[in-house]
Amino acid sequence: MPETATRPESDPGTPARARSWWGWGYTDAHPDDAECVAMGSLLPGTLAAPLPVPQVADLNIGRPALTPPASLGHLVTADPGERAAHAMGKAYRDVIRALRGRPGRIPDLVARPERDQDVADLLDWAGAHQVAVIPFGGGSSVVGGVEYRGDAHRAVLSLDLTSMDRVLEIDAASRSARIQAGALGPVLEDQLRPHGLTLRHFPQSFEFSTLGGWLATRAGGHYATVHTHIDDFVQSLRVVAPAATGESWRLPGSGAGPSPDRMFLGSEGTLGVITEAWMRLQERPRHKASASVAFADFGRALDAVRAVAQSDLAPANCRLLDPGEAALAGASRDGSSVLVLGFESATAPVGDRLATAVDLARAHGGRGETPTTGRAAATPAADSAAGGAGSGADSAVTAWRSAFLRMPYLRDGLARMGAVVETFETAATWDRLPALIDAVRTEVGAAALKATGHPATINCRLTHVYPDGAAPYFTVAVAGRPGEEVEIWDEIKAVASDVLHRHRATITHHHAVGRDHRPGYDLQRPEPFALALRAAKDALDPHRILNPGVLLD
Template structure:
């Protein structure tokens, strides 16, 4: 093997993937041995008995029946000529890893060995020129191309259509993972689209910068994936959603690259940038993003607050959004999620634990119903003076809405736990439970109605499928006009977990639409949310989207069927 070939081989081997059957990496799992309140809490809310220690799932890859690849030798040889033999994978494991995302539906099916259609091969391009050659080959040979980032999508944006008869190429962008350049005068960074969150932050931080984009999937998702699904990060109050962060793009299309310059603003017709953001791979392959980056803040702090009710917490978040304060995070959990958070906490030590133990007594003395209280996390970043000023403004608003500060301890817990929650879902599935999420956004005037109607819809759905279920939610991602509400639901499933999930998921999504909220705030559409698109953006809106896809990709080469269904 030549030095060049060895470098390529090492590069492909360095591309990181999650385990085929669940979230994250092998050897990392949720356990509750150090969380004494968790098992009793789960038993109480959904009736599921949890065992101690790390549970053996019993899943073995060799037990899967993987459909054979239909890629012909001509296609394989052509791709090998473009990227090299080491960068074309046809083995079953690689193909299965690239079949699904990580929604509860995906995990139910993969655990059951359901593989209706699997990519026929996986290709790892090393640069944009190779992506261009692959795209041109796909158009000429009538192949399907599905771009693949970290594989964390939970709305069915990655899976091949079951009835697809053409050869399907999963285009893994993991080798395009570098920060190419930073314009330090403008705070604009040219970044390859395949870089996963931690790797990009490491490169940026080394030069004193941050992207400021930290979605729950941060550790296993990519910049290109964030753009393709209109992602939003936990610190969007300060840094904006990915649509705000994305200033320029390079997108490989048949015969050439769609290049969008990074300028502060432009009046150049309908926004091509906005067309690409959220397009889920249907308009081409995103290879590079010019992103707005920020200097690393001098100070960063997450403080916790308590409110006596959900109403008080929502009112405080609205007041903060309307004020001169500029926090990086504004989040408040409803009473159900607050109880869950406390149940997943580890015991503290010393005086801090004594204060925690006394807190319910102190709150009851103030007239609070501790079962209704709501936990909030508010983040502050910037120079010391800015942080102090913002904390003071927020403190006045919290007090005016009957809330109280409870310090930095729970804030540190928030930082520790925020990227680990998906592992808990796998653990819950190991014990016969099903859990997933739905998120939306609505104006401030509608948030309380959205929340109450979602709860009612979910509980009615639990009754219909005959289970003891649980729903909880929080507000995150505040805007001047409204905010995102994020719901988690769980139940002990029966023999047909997917059918039960459909009943609950449909009820929650329809409640969003019926209350004037959107079908999704930041997870995207994929296949999962298509049934509500015409109600959300109007039938004419769907027709305009479909017209764009048909015109830009008449051969339906790029991730067909996503967003609009055709």
């Protein structure tokens, strides 16, 4: 029989770290002014001094446009700080708008339901009063997925499920668990750890995103091969929609028609609110091995990664950093590209698999350090970056792991210096990949220079790899024009999206569609599917209150 999990209680003597309402992560982890200036000096044309950290008090947040009934009052707040923190996600576009005092429409109310019935009651009220409902997750969206744009609704309600954060049941025999969708990554793993189990899904936003957010956006995790997306761990979903509530069966597999779970995976809160999921778990890994391999030629490095991806080795980590990305991470100082490899297992040593992967990479011109092995990382936060790295990981692996966790904070520091720092990711088949990467570097670089008058830094890394293709992740950094950073961001984004479309690369591999990727998604989506999606929206959300403007008009 399934057992009930116990949620560990936090130590009341330990103060909670404050989350930033305007930028990434924790306020105490943000770069200070001196560090911002030092980073800005690396990009010609940035500001002489950083923009001040924005304050909620400067936003002049007005009264809510609508008041909920008394029966819902205990679930809802109109606190200005809460409303500001739920106004946007964590994209560069969001950060610079907050820094410039232009956050857009701030939600009138923030709701924190505690059970499914609360969600249903909130949706009933919102539908009857033309209130837009924006499922918030952990608020880490980087594609405009958790904000409201427009004026078609009387009021805006941000729906925050983080009070629904418990592992409700664990089925040890089936190695699965029923988990509420509002569980943040660390909260979820803390409840699984005493049972020797893990979901082992570690996106970069692990600390600040929820299970429901991962499911609604089809999030990518730390696995570079095989189990690359949250989809791979889903056993069944429970969804509360304005029109109905339903739950799919728990099954190891089924051929009974189109998958009901697939309708809601990636639906981004437009069809219903995912409140629970049965998720497939794993034993916690006990064996790890990692190594890095350097390449003088990026093209040969791509060939090496393809060889590893098309083998049966299935590394947990197989990330290729181009010279710029490797230098930024401190993984290389001689202009080399660096391949970071990692393997892990709960049952057997993985050193032989790593050695074989390193040999494959060396056969394509790589030069690698001696592979190292070690025990599993001690904390989930370390796991999220480690991707199979052991405690004895080589210097390049260690540098990359540290940079991986720090990078979003550094982006915000550059934003304070007036820089435009854009990231976007995609996926394409191996035959298209080299030309795609070259086109992004050339055309996006030209667009950034035209928009700003300054040369841009454009770096690329492969985050996930498959036998038939890979997912390149690009970072663009350039000095902006004071006060016009959003417009420049929009210009660069439009050019990047056009390049992806022309090369038949997806508009997003794991960042979701949101509002920022809508034009590219509309071009990629087949029309018969669009017809079916519109019909599903009409049936499940007849008042069109759920996340308006995402996926559909």
